[in-house]
Amino acid sequence: MNLPKLDPILKELSTCSDEATIKEFHSSYLWKKWSINLLFKDLKSLSPEEKKTKGQEIKALFTTVQEAFFAQQDSIKKAYRDAQLQKEIIDISTPGNSLPRGYGNLQNKLRRTVEEIFQWMWFHIEYGHDLVSVHENFETVNIPATHPATEMFDTLYVKTDTTNPSQKKVLRTHTSAHQNELIKKYGPKCKFVIPGKVYRNENMDASHDVAFWQLEGVVIDKGISIGHFKWMMHEILQAILETDKIELRMRPWYFPFVEPGFEIDAKVEIGWKVKRLEILWAWMIHPSVLEQAWVDPTEYSGFAFWLWLTRMVAIRYGIWDVRLLTNGDLRFLHSFA
Numbered sequence: 001m002n003l004p005k006l007d008p009i010l011k012e013l014s015t016c017s018d019e020a021t022i023k024e025f026h027s028s029y030l031w032k033k034w035s036i037n038l039l040f041k042d043l044k045s046l047s048p049e050e051k052k053t054k055g056q057e058i059k060a061l062f063t064t065v066q067e068a069f070f071a072q073q074d075s076i077k078k079a080y081r082d083a084q085l086q087k088e089i090i091d092i093s094t095p096g097n098s099l100p101r102g103y104g105n106l107q108n109k110l111r112r113t114v115e116e117i118f119q120w121m122w123f124h125i126e127y128g129h130d131l132v133s134v135h136e137n138f139e140t141v142n143i144p145a146t147h148p149a150t151e152m153f154d155t156l157y158v159k160t161d162t163t164n165p166s167q168k169k170v171l172r173t174h175t176s177a178h179q180n181e182l183i184k185k186y187g188p189k190c191k192f193v194i195p196g197k198v199y200r201n202e203n204m205d206a207s208h209d210v211a212f213w214q215l216e217g218v219v220i221d222k223g224i225s226i227g228h229f230k231w232m233m234h235e236i237l238q239a240i241l242e243t244d245k246i247e248l249r250m251r252p253w254y255f256p257f258v259e260p261g262f263e264i265d266a267k268v269e270i271g272w273k274v275k276r277l278e279i280l281w282a283w284m285i286h287p288s289v290l291e292q293a294w295v296d297p298t299e300y301s302g303f304a305f306w307l308w309l310t311r312m313v314a315i316r317y318g319i320w321d322v323r324l325l326t327n328g329d330l331r332f333l334h335s336f337a
Contacts, residue, residue, distance in 0.1 A: 003057055009065055019080075020035045022073055029065055083289040103333040106326055107213050110240075110313050111195050114215060117239045121232075123217070124192040128178035130199070131158060133187050137173060140180035140293075142258075142286045156199050171199035174306065175216040183220065183293035193217045193311065206321040213309035220285065220295065220302030226262075229282055229303040233264065235278075236307075241316055249276065256303075258283030266315070279315070281306040 009029060014288060016022040041057075041264065043051045115125050138150055145165070158169040176328040183191055194216040202208045203268075219228070237246050247267040252260060264280035280306040287297035310322050319325070324332050 010068055013068055022076055106313050118193045126182055126192055126194050127196055128194055131169055132172045132177040134168045137170050141176045142289050154201055156201055173200055174198055175214055178255040180293050188295045189221050191219050209322055215307040215309050218304045220300055222300055224301045258286055279308050279311050
């Protein structure tokens with residue numbers, strides 16, 4: 001029994017340069033139906049001593065060829081990988097295309113600041129939805145169907161198929177649309193604010209827009225009075241405007257759906273002008289509103305307020321026209337970077 005010569009096998013292996021030829025070599029020499037493995041079958045005709053000697057020789061030959069095969073296979077794979085990298089190489093030292101710097105919207109920046117201030121005072125933050133029902137927007141806060149605010153000249157209605165007047169959809173005119181559900185959610189003792197965009201069918205001018213940001217706040221507990229509200233507003237406005245020199249004017253005002261109501265003006269300097277701006281509406285929550293939210297008005301009381309975030313942005317940054325916040329002029333945003 002003669003074993004094949006090792007050198008010719010290794011020489012043939014060295015000529016394998018791609019996947020096809022290396023596979024062909026494997027089939028010819030290492031696969032169980034071919035060449036070297038067939039030598040083990042020829043051991044049957046040998047004596048026990050010869051079987052032992054020849055078996056060791058065949059095993060050594062097989063191991064040497066197998067190790068050389070794996071080395072050659074790895075070399076072929078590495079060569080292929082290097083060739084692909086050369087084709088797809090990226091020069092990381094080449095300067096990339098520069099992207100323009102983005103700028104945060106001033107209303108969003110102030111909203112986040114205001115939310116943090118209220119969180120420090122242990123308020124919950126809620127958001128709600130822009131599209132609400134007539135019932136949510138008006139009836140739950142004691143605004144009757146005959147009130148002028150429900151007319152189309154002031155409110156933006158959305159066309160729907162419903163025949164139930166209370167279920168007609170509107171773009172919320174105030175974030176109070178979520179007041180009822182949130183009082184039910186948190187219970188009688190609650191503190192929460194609802195920042196968000198609201199919509200009015202307004203004539204646009206320097207201090208009015210069709211869509212603007214509002215924040216509603218609600219506090220309900222036993223023994224709540226106007227005094228609590230006045231102190232809280234003073235502290236909050238100082239934090240928002242970053243000044244301890246706040247001059248507020250709190251004026252009683254008639255709203256048929258609250259008891260009682262107030263308008264709050266702030267004396268502020270915008271650009272070269274010093275003027276008073278209405279920045280807050282506030283009221284003690286009407287007993288019927290508390291009852292609708294399953295709160296006993298003989299035991300609990302509370303106040304609510306609307307903070308005009310858009311006007312607060314104008315005051316804080318000295319902007320004389322609120323329409324600049326939404327007209328898409330990047331030069332305006334760049335000036336506050």
